[in-house]
Amino acid sequence: MHCRPRRRPAQVLPAVVHPTKCNVMQNTCEYIVPEIHPSHTTHLTNHVYNHVHSFPHTDSYQQNIANQHFVQRPRPAHYGPVAGAMAP
Numbered sequence: 001m002h003c004r005p006r007r008r009p010a011q012v013l014p015a016v017v018h019p020t021k022c023n024v025m026q027n028t029c030e031y032i033v034p035e036i037h038p039s040h041t042t043h044l045t046n047h048v049y050n051h052v053h054s055f056p057h058t059d060s061y062q063q064n065i066a067n068q069h070f071v072q073r074p075r076p077a078h079y080g081p082v083a084g085a086m087a088p
Contacts, residue, residue, distance in 0.1 A: 016051070 010050070013049070
């Protein structure tokens with residue numbers, strides 16, 4: 001297939017909206033994992049669609065709150081003089 005020289009500006013197609021990527025920030029141990037993305041170039045005559053990516057980002061904040069209630073058991077009744085009550 002042969003492409004004719006461009007005579008007018010490239011057409012802008014409707015945007016492709018990808019799902020929102022959600023992030024949670026925590027204290028973590030960090031490890032480096034090398035990831036290799038090899039590529040190969042073959043020179044052909046192509047129709048090229050230029051995808052323009054944008055990466056909007058939002059932050060959210062959460063707070064965890066805990067409440068504890070304790071009930072103290074009744075103490076047994078104490079009969080007799082209180083220590084030191086009879087001292088002169």
